[in-house]
Amino acid sequence: MVVLPTQAMEQFSLVKNSCKATTLFPGIPLIDLSKPDSKHLLVKACEEFGFFKVINHGVPTEFISKLESEAIKFFSLPLSEKEKAGPPDPFGYGNKMIGPNGDVGWVEYILLTTNPGFNYQKFESVFGVTPEKFQGAVNDYISAVKKMACSILEQLAEGLNIQPKTVFSKLLMDEQSDSVFRLNHYPPCPDLQELHGRNLIGFGEHTDPQIISVLRSNNTSGLQIALKDGSWISVPPDQNSFFINVGDSMQVLTNGRFKSVRHRVLANSSKSRVSMIYFGGPPLSEKIAPLPSLMEGEDSLYKEFTWFEYKKSAYKSRLADNRLGLFEKI
Ligand code: GA4
Numbered sequence: 001m002v003v004l005p006t007q008a009m010e011q012f013s014l015v016k017n018s019c020k021a022t023t024l025f026p027g028i029p030l031i032d033l034s035k036p037d038s039k040h041l042l043v044k045a046c047e048e049f050g051f052f053k054v055i056n057h058g059v060p061t062e063f064i065s066k067l068e069s070e071a072i073k074f075f076s077l078p079l080s081e082k083e084k085a086g087p088p089d090p091f092g093y094g095n096k097m098i099g100p101n102g103d104v105g106w107v108e109y110i111l112l113t114t115n116p117g118f119n120y121q122k123f124e125s126v127f128g129v130t131p132e133k134f135q136g137a138v139n140d141y142i143s144a145v146k147k148m149a150c151s152i153l154e155q156l157a158e159g160l161n162i163q164p165k166t167v168f169s170k171l172l173m174d175e176q177s178d179s180v181f182r183l184n185h186y187p188p189c190p191d192l193q194e195l196h197g198r199n200l201i202g203f204g205e206h207t208d209p210q211i212i213s214v215l216r217s218n219n220t221s222g223l224q225i226a227l228k229d230g231s232w233i234s235v236p237p238d239q240n241s242f243f244i245n246v247g248d249s250m251q252v253l254t255n256g257r258f259k260s261v262r263h264r265v266l267a268n269s270s271k272s273r274v275s276m277i278y279f280g281g282p283p284l285s286e287k288i289a290p291l292p293s294l295m296e297g298e299d300s301l302y303k304e305f306t307w308f309e310y311k312k313s314a315y316k317s318r319l320a321d322n323r324l325g326l327f328e329k330i
Contacts, residue, residue, distance in 0.1 A: 012106060013201040015266070024221065025233035028243075032056050033151070039159035042152060046254075050246035050261035051225050051235075054152070057242050059144040064216060067137040067183075071274055074134070075108060075185040085110070085123050090315075092122050098203065103319040106202045106267040107186050114142050114179040114278070142181055145214050145242070145278045146172060152244060153212060153280075160254070162293045168253065171211060176283035178307060179210070184265075184275045186222060192269035202265035202273070206319040209310060210281035211253070213245040220273035226262040234266075237273075248324050249282065249310070252302050255290035260324070284308040302327050 029045035031038050034056035045052035074082065079095070086093035088111045090100075095108040112118060123131045153168035171177060186202040202222055216239070217223065223235040223243070235243065251260040265273070282288065286307045290300045305327055314323050 012104060013204055014198040015201060024236040026236070027233075028053050028225075028235055030055065030241075033058070033148070033155075039155040042156050043159035046156065046246050046250075046258040049225070049227075050251075050259035051243065051263070053238065053241045053243050054148075055241050057148050058151075059141075059148055059242070061240075063137070063140045063144050067141040067276060068218065068274060070134050070137045071110075071183045071185070071276065074110065074183075075274070082108070091118075098319060100315060101318050103204055105204055105265075106189055106200050107184055107265070109185065110183045112138065112181045114146075114177070114181050116175075138181065141276065142278060145216075146179070146280065148242070149212050149214050149244075149278065149280050160294065162291060167291060168211060168250070171282035171286060172280040174283050176285075178281040178284050178311070180279040180281065182275075182277045182279070184273070184277070186220075186265060186267055186273040186275075188270050188272050189267040190269060192267065200267040202267045204319045205262055205264040207260040207262050207323070208245055208247040208279055209249065209314045209323060210247040210279040211249045212247055212280045214278045214280070215243045215245065215275055216241075216277075217243075217273060217275035220268055220271040222265045222268055222273045223275075224264050224266060228259070232264075247279070247281075249288050249307065251324065252288050252327070253291055254294055255298060256301050257294065281311075282307045284311070299329070301329060303329055 029041065029049060029052040031041050031045065031052055031054050033054050042052070082093050088094035091111050091113055093110050096104050098105050120131045120135050123134060150169035150172055153172070154165045157165040157167050172179060184203065189200055192200055205226070217237055219237045219239045221234060221237050223237070224232045225235060226232055245263065246258045246260050248260045250258050284307055287304060288307055288310060289304045290302065310327070313326060317323050
């Protein structure tokens with residue numbers, strides 16, 4: 001067994017083992033998107049957890065497995081090769097360092113923008129002269145997942161009784177939508193036994209700044225979400241389903257009715273975890289403010305801001321910060 005020197009372990013965050021990654025929580029809302037009553041269940045899940053799992057999602061299995069195998073191929077390359085596709089500034093390959101402000105995790109990743117004109121040149125040296133296979137797998141996957149995200153957003157608008165039903169989905173459908181895509185690889189950490197009842201952080205606790213995030217992972221556990229009382233629960237992995245997170249912008253659009261969920265990933269001692277996440281965001285110039293039809297005489301809980309302003313401020317923050325705090329009215 002390779003034993004990491006204590007010094008090397010010290011740069012990573014450890015958390016008390018109050019909730020083992022292996023003690024899985026059975027109560028995550030499960031929503032069948034093919035059922036006619038799903039809109040009400042979606043609203044309830046966004047209010048209670050800001051998190052839920054969907055089945056009968058319509059994303060072809062072939063797109064998922066193609067992208068997963070491309071991702072595994074990439075992450076299996078020698079570090080020196082992968083680094084040719086880095087650093088993530090903000091797009092590209094990253095290893096252990098997350099964001100620009102000193103966060104670290106037991107993770108390596110690829111961050112991409114979903115903009116149609118994105119230049120895959122950085123990946124050329126890694127995938128050969130033509131990175132088309134990787135690019136094709138990413139594009140097929142993103143289009144299918146975006147379609148599902150938009151259908152969920154339309155059902156949410158219907159469930160909330162707001163019109164038009166495209167109020168949320170049009171933000172992702174816009175050509176200028178500022179959405180991001182992330183492939184994460186959490187290598188197994190064999191030395192976890194040495195941590196005396198503590199867990200090693202793969203990806204530190206945070207909320208997602210965007211509107212909605214769509215996550216799919218292989219069958220390795222690690223993802224945890226925080227409940228309203230602040231306790232952490234482990235999400236049972238399910239490689240055939242998608243997990244949906246409410247993001248900060250959605251919390252604002254609904255004036256706090258939907259909660260942006262705090263989540264994190266713990267490292268696993270024996271299994272490697274691979275996840276793929278689509279973060280659906282609005283155009284940079286979009287004003288993010290509670291929808292008037294949801295206010296019913298209430299005051300807005302937030303100062304008005306554009307997505308550009310929120311993003312700028314997010315990139316100055318640490319992962320665990322409460323980014324919406326700066327925009328709350330007192
Ligand atoms: C969290 C959600 C997405 O993974 C991400 C992350 C981004 C990054 O990894 O570059 C951020 C983080 C995320 C929020 C605060 C800033 C920016 C790291 C960080 C410390 C891609 C995103 O959009 O915001």
